[in-house]
Amino acid sequence: MVPVQSVEDQMKAVLDCVVTEDKMPTDLSTTLKLFINKLDECSRSSIKRCKERSLEEAGQLLRKIPVKQLQCLEERLLLPLIRLLVAMQMQMFNIASRKLDQMLQHLAEVNRLLVFREIQRCLCTIVGKDQALSIGDLQRACMFLEDSSIGRELWREACPSLLDKVAELFPVILEQEGLRNGPLCYQAVKVCLQVFQLLPGEVAPLVWEKEQGSLAVQSILQSLMDIILGQCSNRDTRLLAGTTVAMLINTVLEGGEGGAAAWSLLQVTHSEPWRLCVGGLQVQCSPRSQDGVDRLAVSRGLLTCCRRGILVSQVDNTGVCHRMLMLTDISSSFVLMEFSSANLENVVSDSRFSLLLQTCLLLGGLFPLVSALCEEKLDCHYYVFEGTVKPNQCVYMCFCKCKRNESKKYLSIKSTFIKTYV
Incomplete structure (x- = not known):
C-alpha cells in the first residue's frame, strides 16, 4: 500500500514541479508559485477568517490563468495540483x-477526466474498504456530498454502495452504549x-x-426509528434522526404516498x-x-x-391517503383549486373545507401532537417552542388568504401557542 502524503509534502512536491519545469511560461510559473504560497498560508493558519481569505486570494490567482494556458500543462504537473486541492478539501469543511x-471546478475545465478520476478514487477509499466506516470516513462522505459539486455528482453513481456501508x-x-x-x-x-436530501432521485426508487x-x-430506516424511540439517549442525535426520516419521506414524487x-x-x-x-419499506417500532x-x-422533522x-394530505375512512386540497402559487397568491368556483369567504365556510382542516396532516395530525408537547413538562422547551412556530408558518403559507376571523375558528385546536398568539 502506497503511504498517503501529508498536505505539506504534497505542497512541496507541487512547488518543486513548478520551479523545475523549464518549458513553462514565466508568467504562468510566477502565478502558480503565488497560488501555491496562498494555499500554504491557508494550510498553516489556525484562524478561520485567515484561512478563508488566503483561499479567496488563491482562487482569484487561479482564475487569472487562462484555461488554454493551463491546458498546456502536462498531466505530471496537473495531477499533483489536483491531488493537493482534494487533500486540502478533505481536511476542511x-x-x-x-x-x-470552485478551484477544482476550474481545473475540471482544463481536464475533467483527471479531476473526476481523483475524486472518485477518494470515494472508493470510503465505500471500497472491508472495515466498518470510521467517523473520519463519514465526515469525508459528508464533505463530498455537501461541499463538493463534483463529489456529489459522483456519489449519485455510488449512492447504493454508500447506503450499504452505512446500513x-x-x-x-x-x-454499544458508548x-x-x-x-x-x-x-x-x-x-x-x-x-x-441531496440525492433524492437516487433514493426514491429504493423506497417507493x-x-x-x-x-x-430498510435497515437504515429501522436503525433511525430505534434511535428516535430511545435506544440512543443523545437528544441531538434523536432529533436529527427525526429530520432524517422525514427527509426520506420527502423523496416521494407524488404527495399521496408521502402523506400516507x-x-x-x-x-x-x-x-x-x-x-x-x-x-415499500416496513419496520417494526418498539417505544x-x-x-x-x-x-x-x-x-x-415533518414540519x-x-x-x-x-402536509395537506388527508386520510379517508379506508385509510387511503390523498390530497384533498390542491394549492398553487399564482402571482404570490394561494388559490384553493378545489373550490375555485366559489369566492374565498364561501370557501372558508364550506363544510368540506372544515372537514379538511380537521383531517389534513398539518392540522389534524401535527397540531394536536405539538399542542400536547407544549403542555408537558419537558427539558427541551426551546425545541418545543420551535415546533410551535413551524406549524403556524405552514398554516400561514397554506391558508394565508383566509380571513383571519373566519379561519380562526377552524384553527382553534387546543394549543397553548394558538391560544396565546392567534
Whole structure:
C-alpha cells in the first residue's frame, strides 16, 4: 500500500514541479508559485477568517490563468495540483471546502477526466474498504456530498454502495452504549440525512418502488426509528434522526404516498409496538422511552422537511391517503383549486373545507401532537417552542388568504401557542 502524503509534502512536491519545469511560461510559473504560497498560508493558519481569505486570494490567482494556458500543462504537473486541492478539501469543511471546490471546478475545465478520476478514487477509499466506516470516513462522505459539486455528482453513481456501508455500520453502533450515544452515531445519521436530501432521485426508487425496495434503506430506516424511540439517549442525535426520516419521506414524487407515510409515522404517539410503512419499506417500532423527545423529533422533522403536498394530505375512512386540497402559487397568491368556483369567504365556510382542516396532516395530525408537547413538562422547551412556530408558518403559507376571523375558528385546536398568539 502506497503511504498517503501529508498536505505539506504534497505542497512541496507541487512547488518543486513548478520551479523545475523549464518549458513553462514565466508568467504562468510566477502565478502558480503565488497560488501555491496562498494555499500554504491557508494550510498553516489556525484562524478561520485567515484561512478563508488566503483561499479567496488563491482562487482569484487561479482564475487569472487562462484555461488554454493551463491546458498546456502536462498531466505530471496537473495531477499533483489536483491531488493537493482534494487533500486540502478533505481536511476542511463549509466555506473553505467550497472555495476549494470552485478551484477544482476550474481545473475540471482544463481536464475533467483527471479531476473526476481523483475524486472518485477518494470515494472508493470510503465505500471500497472491508472495515466498518470510521467517523473520519463519514465526515469525508459528508464533505463530498455537501461541499463538493463534483463529489456529489459522483456519489449519485455510488449512492447504493454508500447506503450499504452505512446500513452495515448502524447495528455495530447501536450494540454499544458508548458508540450509540457518541459522535459516531450522530455522524452516521447526518450522512443519511444528506444522502436523502441531496440525492433524492437516487433514493426514491429504493423506497417507493415496492418491487425494488432496498434492504439497505430498510435497515437504515429501522436503525433511525430505534434511535428516535430511545435506544440512543443523545437528544441531538434523536432529533436529527427525526429530520432524517422525514427527509426520506420527502423523496416521494407524488404527495399521496408521502402523506400516507407521514401519517404512519405519527403512530409515534403509541405506547405499544407499531409498524411504520414508508413506500415499500416496513419496520417494526418498539417505544423505549416515553420522554417526549420521540414525538418532538418526528413532528419537528415533518414540519421542517415535508413539502406542502404532504402536509395537506388527508386520510379517508379506508385509510387511503390523498390530497384533498390542491394549492398553487399564482402571482404570490394561494388559490384553493378545489373550490375555485366559489369566492374565498364561501370557501372558508364550506363544510368540506372544515372537514379538511380537521383531517389534513398539518392540522389534524401535527397540531394536536405539538399542542400536547407544549403542555408537558419537558427539558427541551426551546425545541418545543420551535415546533410551535413551524406549524403556524405552514398554516400561514397554506391558508394565508383566509380571513383571519373566519379561519380562526377552524384553527382553534387546543394549543397553548394558538391560544396565546392567534
